[in-house]
């Protein structure tokens with residue numbers, strides 16, 4: 001039996017891994033939640049949409065004869081990651097997470113760390129300011145209790161419904177972003193506060209570096225807690241893990 005991977009995707013890391021896996025001539029499927037209109041094209045077969053909870057994921061793993069699961073989702077996609085741990089445990093399948101280290105504050109950073117989205121909303125309970133809100137479309141409604149601010153939003157797709165915030169400007173753009181461009185953007189919009197998830201990695205770091213250079217405060221949302229699992233940092237390390245587990249499993 002040859003290995004057959006399920007890569008839980010939606011990140012640049014997952015796309016890089018799909019390329020590494022395809023280049024190595026291995027079998028695999030990349031899965032997307034279906035949150036964006038045009039997911040980045042993958043060099044492996046892809047599927048789109050939720051599995052239907054842990055039970056649905058288990059059925060998918062069995063139906064597709066998946067031998068290994070790689071969780072390469074975004075660090076804030078906690079539910080999917082929890083489901084991956086539960087389903088692979090139940091089926092006794094090997095799981096690894098392809099992760100990126102969290103950002104840590106550097107000299108000059110003015111971070112106000114909060115535990116979650118609700119913490120960021122609370123931190124914005126203050127007089128009107130010009131805010132760059134880089135948290136993704138799914139969480140915008142949470143900020144409705146603070147309509148006094150101007151919000152600069154950067155979204156992957158144009159919004160299809162009315163935004164839950166009265167004073168916004170929307171930029172439709174997909175990363176990676178550059179510090180010089182984000183700095184120019186912040187100055188152009190006279191941004192006073194940046195709100196960001198602690199995504200880690202390089203693609204979204206530009207706004208953090210730009211905020212540091214412009215001496216702007218950042219409301220930094222900590223990562224959600226995840227269950228224990230094996231983690232690696234690079235696609236190559238995933239292949240090494242695969243080789244080890246295949247030997248162990250006799251795959």
Ligand SMILES: NC(=O)c1ccc[n+]([C@@H]2O[C@H](COP(=O)([O-])OP(=O)(O)OC[C@H]3O[C@@H](n4cnc5c(N)ncnc54)[C@H](OP(=O)(O)O)[C@@H]3O)[C@@H](O)[C@H]2O)c1
Pocket residue numbers: 008009010011031032033035048049050051052053054056057072073074076077078079080081083135136138197
């Ligand atoms: N959260 C972020 O800030 C962020 C940023 C960039 C990219 N993304 C990507 O966007 C996707 C959704 O993020 P989220 O925060 O909404 O996730 P989430 O809260 O952890 O997941 C909610 C549900 O969406 C489905 N789902 C999530 N990722 C999936 C995948 N790769 N393939 C198939 N189904 C998936 C699952 O549905 P079922 O229970 O029905 O299986 C899951 O229970 C993730 O794949 C993530 O990598 C997220």
